[in-house]
Amino acid sequence: MKRLLCSKQGSPSLILPPTNGNRRKNGVSRYGCLESIKFKRINRSDNWVTDTVIFYHNHPFTTPSKIRYLPINRSISQTSKLLFSSLAEVNVPVSQQAAYFSNQPGGVQNMGCMKMVINNMVRDDRIDLKNYDVDLIVEEFEMNKSENEEFFYDLVKDDEGRLKHLFWADPTMIENYKLFGNSVTFDTTYKTNVYSMVFGIFCG
Known part of the structure; x- marks a missing residue:
């Protein structure tokens, strides 16, 4: 036997008073509605028939x-x-x-x-x-390396297999460093990403 009930059935939820004026007031979602329909199976077969229907909504419709x-x-x-x-x-x-x-x-x-x-x-x-973001970035770097052998990257993982250090340089970066290596800037950001990791940029 199966029974379908109205979404408004059950006792109304108790609305807790606001705490320090910060708690949002919750609307009443239960009205104790008795509307329901009951189905029963015929002789344990896959056939079902309607047994009882109660038409009684005690609340306004949506x-x-x-x-x-x-x-x-x-x-x-x-x-x-x-x-x-x-x-x-x-x-x-x-x-x-x-x-x-x-x-x-x-x-x-x-x-x-x-x-x-x-x-x-x-x-x-x-x-x-x-x-899976580490796997995705390694996959991206491997693709770049297959397209250009001068692309370089290396990574270090901790004992639990989590990413600890990551370094990469594309051919343009490497060439710029060769041409302007006598003047290098180094800038880092810290705790500005979801991993709270240091991100350092070397620029020649």
């Missing part, structure tokens, strides 16, 4: 302009995911992505997802990428 906020609409199709990921790779802000896609289906109310969903997807993609 307006058409708010339908996009329902959990069932908070999803992104696979095609949209690919498009969002492609735009994120070229640093298109999420706000501009949402504005563009909201115009495609005829308005933001028909978009099928919210800006927050896109933000979460981009965040998750960045977290996944962060776990």
Whole structure:
């Protein structure tokens, strides 16, 4: 037997009072709605029939302009995911992505997802990428080296296999150092990236 309930079923959640005026007030999402539909299986077969239907909504229905906020609409199709990921790779802000896609289906109310969903997807993609970023940069350097033998890079890992030091120089950098090696500038940045690693630039 299976039973489907209204998303507003259950007791109303208790709203905690604001703490020092900083806590955001949460809206009531439960109204104790009794609307439900029950299905039962016929003789343990794959056939199901409707057993009981209760028509009793004790709350106002969601307006058409708010339908996009329902959990069932908070999803992104696979095609949209690919498009969002492609735009994120070229640093298109999420706000501009949402504005563009909201115009495609005829308005933001028909978009099928919210800006927050896109933000979460981009965040998750960045977290996944962060776990493999060292492999990606080594792959990029190997590709550059295969295209030009004068490209040079070297890296050092710690005992746990994590990146500790990384150095690279392309042919243009090497040639500039040969020509202007009598005057060298050295500039570093520290804790300005997500890894809190020193990034040093040698310029001849």
